[in-house]
Amino acid sequence: MPSDDGTEPEFHAKISTHILDTVTGEPARNVYVRLERRDSSGWRIIDEGRTDSDGRLRYRVPLHEWQAGGYRLFFYVEPYLGEDCFFPEVTVAFHVRDPERHYHVPLLLSRFGYTTYRGS
Numbered sequence: 001m002p003s004d005d006g007t008e009p010e011f012h013a014k015i016s017t018h019i020l021d022t023v024t025g026e027p028a029r030n031v032y033v034r035l036e037r038r039d040s041s042g043w044r045i046i047d048e049g050r051t052d053s054d055g056r057l058r059y060r061v062p063l064h065e066w067q068a069g070g071y072r073l074f075f076y077v078e079p080y081l082g083e084d085c086f087f088p089e090v091t092v093a094f095h096v097r098d099p100e101r102h103y104h105v106p107l108l109l110s111r112f113g114y115t116t117y118r119g120s
Contacts, residue, residue: 027055
């Protein structure tokens with residue numbers, strides 16, 4: 001979206017995620033994932049989207065939004081897993097210490113459990 005002066009904003013895409021369905025061994029496609037940042041007034045959405053055909057999502061975060069601090073990813077997995085899943089949502093909170101580094105936060109997912117880690 002252009003800024004008030006008509007120029008395109010600069011983006012810093014140094015955060016990504018990938019969801020793998022560990023039951024099927026396939027990527028979890030079209031899953032809604034929201035990226036939030038904690039500031040003095042609480043959690044605020046800074047980007048959101050859906051995983052692609054390979055289960056991946058790379059965020060387009062404006063430069064002024066990507067800084068050291070607290071972040072979280074909210075994965076809304078119930079539509080993907082079905083109503084009988086045990087965990088309809090997964091929230092992963094983490095700290096960005098060095099905003100110049102790439103942060104990859106994958107989610108290994110099944111109907112009754114999940115695992116996450118700091119990827120590369």
